[in-house]
Amino acid sequence: MSLLRHIRQCNEHRPDHFVPFWHRGDRLGLIRKKNAEALRRFPSAYEVDADAVRLVVDGDFDALSAIIEETTEHLVAEGLVAKWRNEFFAAAPRWGAPAHFKIDRGAVPFFGVRAYGVHLNGYVRDGATLKLWVGRRSPKKAVAPGKLDNLVAGGIDYKHGLLETLIKESEEEASLPPAIARHAVPVGAVSYRMAVTHGLRDDVLFCYDVEVPPDFVPNNNDGELVAFTLEDAAHVIELVRQGDTFKFNVNLVLIDFALRHGLIAPDDPEYLDLVTQLRRPLD
């Protein structure tokens, strides 16, 4: 089977079903046309027309965040936002730009705000063989319950930087000590845009590799992962190729790992499509 199908799956969306979400001349998201109708009830805050939604209030970060929060409460009540997570992401026009406001993670797909995460490939060298730590997600997770995952992964909230998030999640998810997590190597990113039940995921995942000591055994502290196994990296890629045992976006992080570590032969006819399509251009 094909590795490329995972990239296609993570990019399934109909651009014509979404309209840009603007504020002060910046596009901050993409809203499903059907969902945009729900914002007509707040005409003092949103201007909704056929080809755009505009947040028309002015104000500083806190004032705008309060308005988005109020909207989110209504959307939760209407069932248009899946779940109240009490974790807030930054809404910014691009990486490194100041955020216009913060937004509850649960409302991120509704507004189609770009979200950023960190994913950590934890590996061990066993002679010439590369082994990867694989986590299994809790059956209670809202997204991809029971699926396989990276050693550590987490969303970047509006208060934490990349490395801070990586260190925090490393402790919570795998008991990986800060002294090791701090030496994780940033190795690039993958990006995709995928339609989901409540809107759109416009995601960027920063990828990190860390060589962990041979005697390290991960241990979960936050209930998000229920088991860990150390697998031959080549076997992990074979699992990615053959099935859907990994969470949808973790497949992309693992394909990136495989490409960087020579686990996919460059004369594979899919090779250049994998290399060029793993990172959706950001607009």
Add this chain to the structure above:
Amino acid sequence: MSLLRHIRQCNEHRPDHFVPFWHRGDRLGLIRKKNAEALRRFPSAYEVDADAVRLVVDGDFDALSAIIEETTEHLVAEGLVAKWRNEFFAAAPRWGAPAHFKIDRGAVPFFGVRAYGVHLNGYVRDGATLKLWVGRRSPKKAVAPGKLDNLVAGGIDYKHGLLETLIKESEEEASLPPAIARHAVPVGAVSYRMAVTHGLRDDVLFCYDVEVPPDFVPNNNDGELVAFTLEDAAHVIELVRQGDTFKFNVNLVLIDFALRHGLIAPDDPEYLDLVTQLRRPLD
């Protein structure tokens, strides 16, 4: 200065100045509109109109190659093909697909046929410091004379596979023994499309990393590189950032190396543009 400018430079072209070059339903290249006029003199072989050029003869690989060769001779005489290289590339609709014909490397930009190359990053670990072997191109090279280069780089001709090319070039360019070159790790590719004097470069460079022994010293055998130095990788990236001392496309290979080895901080505002634009989608 910006790293991104190198990617922009390698992608400078006006799509509206080029027309697709078709054969049997496959697009094999992109021809500058002005150059297409020169093919009107061979109406039995080429159909030239405002929005396409078609090779209208049928025949097997050898027969078609002979026709292209004959055209090339005329183009050289007219000064539309820069140089006769007597090295032949495959013209195929995509990576891994059978070639329709072979074409002299000198004529590749005229027809805008996609060309493939291998680039080898030769590195040494010195404690926690990564060092890169840098070559200096001969002042006599037609392309980028005197510029800095990778340890090994070369085009993939129609007769050689990826690894074969890598091993052959490693010996010719750097006296890197096959036993070491064979263990080079394929780590991805970069791609770009750039207008040049005689047409268009539509290039894919397969990237390889190889850790060379600390006592290895490269030695050139084919006159293409005139000197080698071992530099701190961080210093190499600083050179890429600050100037244009490297050959235009080698900058892209080095940016890819830097991204994979954590030499560019992911909170650099350019980071995601580098990651997503280093590999032009193939069409």
